[in-house]
Amino acid sequence: MGKNITIIDYGLGNLRSVMRGIEAAGAQAVITGNAEEIAAADGIVLPGVGAFHEGMEQLGILRETVCGAIKDVPLLGICLGMQMLMDSSEEHGLHKGLGLIPGRVRRFPVVPGIKVPHMGWNTIRLEKEDCPLFTGLPREAHVYFVHSYYADTIPQYTLTSTEYIVPFASSVVRDMVYGVQFHPEKSGSVGLCLLKNFIDLV
Template identity: 40%
Template sequence: MNPAPVAIVDYGMGNLRSVQNAVEHLGGHAVFVSDPMQLRQYQKIILPGVGAFSQAITCLRETGLDVALSERRDAGAHILGICLGMQLMCTVSEEDGIHQGLDWFSAKVSRFPADSGLSVPHMGWNGVDFSRDDPMFAKLESGSDAYFVHSYRVECSDPADVIATTDYGHRFDSIIQRGNVRGIQFHPEKSQGFGLGMIRNYVELPC
C-alpha cells in the first residue's frame, strides 16, 4: 500500500522544496498547500518554517491556516512541525516581544542565554538523545547527530511532551510529541541518514 500523501503547508516561510524533495526521495508524495479548505483532505501535514515567529504566526492567522491546522489536529491527522514550525505549536514565544502561538503544547520559546559562552544561533551538528520510544525513532540510534540552525529553543512545561533532548550548554527539548502531533527543532531534511530515516518513519505512519 502506498503511504498517504503529505501536505506541506505553504504560508510564505520555509524551505518547502527541500522538505518535498526529502519526502519524495523516500517514496512519499508531497504537495504544497496554502488553501485552508484544501488542507482538510490530508491526514499527514508538515508545518515547516524559517524566519521570525511573529511574522510566521501572523501569516497563519491571516490566511486561516491556523484554524485549519487545529481542525486537522483534532481530526487525528499526523502533523509534523520542523524548526520554526515546531515553535509555532507552543503557547508563547519571546522572540522580538511576546507572541502567542498555536498553544498545542504548553511550552515557551526563549532565546539561548547570552551568558552561556556559546555561539548563538546554535548552528551545526549536535546529538539528539531519545527520552522514550516513538514510532518516529524506528531503526534510528539515540545520540545521532542532526543539523540545527536556531537562536530560540523550546521549553515544555510537561516533561511527558518531550521525546528527545539535545545538549548545547544545557539540555533543551529537540523533539516533542503529544498524540498525533510532533515537532522537531533540527532540520531532518538536512541531517543525512538520521534525518531522512526520521522523515521515512513519518511518511510510513499508519493513518
C-alpha cells in the first residue's frame, strides 16, 4: 500500500499544484480539512499563500490536530505554511503562530530599488549537512520564491539560508517538523527531489 500524504485544506493555498508535485514524487496525496483524516495520515503537508493572520484563523481548530499529529509523523510546511510553524508574525500586527519552531516572521525592510515581494528564483545554501530532507541535493541550489515576509530564527533551526535584502532562513527544521519558504512544486528537479525525500521520511 502506498504512503498517504495528507495536504491540509484550510481554504488558503495552491492545493492542486502541491498535490500534483507529491504524486509526481511517488506518493498518494489526499486534500482534506477533516481532523480525523489528518490525524491518521502517514505524513502531513501544510501549504499556504496569503496573510499570516488569515491562515491561522482559517486553520482554526485544526491547530490542535496538527500539533498532536507531529508527535508521530513528519510535517512539511510550504510558504505561508512554513511561516505558520513559527511562534509569531509581524504581518498586519502581531499574531501568534503554531509555535512548533522558535522564531518570528518579519517583513523585508524597504530598500530603494529592490522589490518586495521577493519573487522568482534564488539560491538556497544548506546549513545542516546531515538533514534527510536534502539528501542528494547540492549544498547550493536554485528554487522558486514568492513572499514579502521571512522567518527570523536561530541557526539551530535553520536548515537552509538565502539572501534577499537580508539573510533569512529559507527552510527550517525541528525534530520531524520541516518548513520551506520556497515552493518545491514550482522548483523543478530540486523541488521534486525534496518532495521525494519528504516521502522517504514517512
